[in-house]
Amino acid sequence: MDKLIEAIKATQNPSVVGLDPTDQVVPAALIDSFREEVADQVDDPAEIPAMQRAVAYFEFNRAIIDAIAGIVPAVKPQIAMYEALGPAGVDTYEMTCEYAQSQGLYVLGDVKRGDIGSTAAAYAKHLGGLAANNGEALDLWHEDAVTVNPYLGTDGITPFVDAAQAADKDMFVLVRTSNPSSKEIQELELADGTRLYERVADLVEGWGADTIGASGYSRVGAVVGATHPEQGKQLRERMPHTFFLVPGYGAQGGTAADVAGMFDEQGSGAIVNSSRGIIGAWRKNGGYSDGMSADDMLGLVASSARDAALAMRDDLEAALA
Template sequence: MIIDRLYEEVERKGNVCVGLDTSLEYIPSTMKNSYHSVDDVLFYFNKRIIDATIDIVPCYKVQIAFYEAHGLNGMLAYKKTLDYIRNRGAIAIADIKRGDISSTAKAYAKAHFEGDFESDIITLNPYMGFDSVVPYLDYVKNKEKGLFILLRTSNEGAKDIQYLNIDGKEKVYNYVGDKIKDIASKHMGKCGYSSIGAVVGGTHLEEADEIRDRLGNIFFLIPGYGAQGGSGSDVASYLENGNGGVVNSSRGIITSYKKYEDGIEKLDYYVRKAALDMKEDILSETKTM
């Protein structure tokens, strides 16, 4: 199962998930001027990031919006990036946040678990209802694919819906978590976690222990580290014995070279350094727990 692969990769390489939310403004002008098409610019920048970190991170999260924004050429870069990640033996998480029902959801599942845009794990938004998740489950069961379902996000607007109380007691996100846990229990891996995990923003330390205790065998995708304000101490409580989740950082890693005078010349070095520093930050916090 994909969750067993991910668990084992985290055991070997740590919790850092590199987010390839690649905007053209993140790419050095010298590199942009070296290629004639947007797809080559985006892909070859991503390739450098992947090559610099492939042996120290377990997975990459590719946010589709940054590629859709460039039309067909952008989606070609998206395809080539996913293919390269998977061909190098790493796990590709497609951050697509789809959330629709019936035949539409079936079409999304086929689009992102087969063919040109095939990935290993995708993100879903369940707030249209859990019948929006069902069409993906055959791929989890029969094709060794995985899901990260939005639970509690780190943006300010999360309070508009996710924090509302049900019957004056339970928050909406706790109810969603219980539903995720119920579905996930039918797709357990040997590692003790499910191939159906949850997205939990890593900037709310005060809620971390409650969410981890409540969800138990749910593996987390944890955004919010670095540029969004999260630190190792913020995310450590979502982990269990150093595993049970991957922590995403996008800008904090892929634009790290910009902080240094010689950053463009040593882009690969500084990207790798940022990933290693993040890995050590998380590891140091998990050791103290």
């Protein structure tokens, strides 16, 4: 986690922006503006809807990345939003990750992979890359970290830990997620009285024990939702060498005060995600009109995202003071 922690120190901002484009958050008029351009490039008209969204999503992402680079240390694209568009969307995901890295941002790929054996090893190539003809690893995805589902146990985690160690990258394991129904499984009580999420927390701390960096944190982080502030505070004590990715701030109801206890005594140890609250901030801007040009729409998206990112930074700073 040393690279991420240095990026947070450089920006003085422990927040990450989720790049989760959908038709609900990307202006419909922006998507429509690329229809003719895409129609001229495809042979099958049935491909136009996916292709024009892929183009619009990338331009939307690029505008936001340009606006927040230097303000936030990291972005977190959610791959499902891109896979929904098929091959064109996967291309947009990869292009988004590559562009974000080119602008100096740490890229956390929210892919939530989880399997065992050769399948887990294949998924872990998100981190480890693909062997090239010259013997070096070809980084196809341009991610600095990924999210991983631990439901299959150590067999499903070890390939990612090995790949992260070899490629000098990181991973975040789901421990206590922010969604309301997570308690159906994560709060189940075990025979010894501990909760399932606490057992997973202990495993995560152990999985990263051999990868602790100069910062005191391992390569194996944990996803801990902002909507569980007391449990998050307890997990901070339980997992002293585990860096937290904290979703649920903003649109899901988590506040800066809720996440404060998930940081360590030095104000480190966690990074807080906001997706819709930043990339969808343009919707609260009274200057938007469907009649705007694509460039003007992207400019408004960018300036609104920048303002929202600055407001989140200041909110977290005040809570951690």
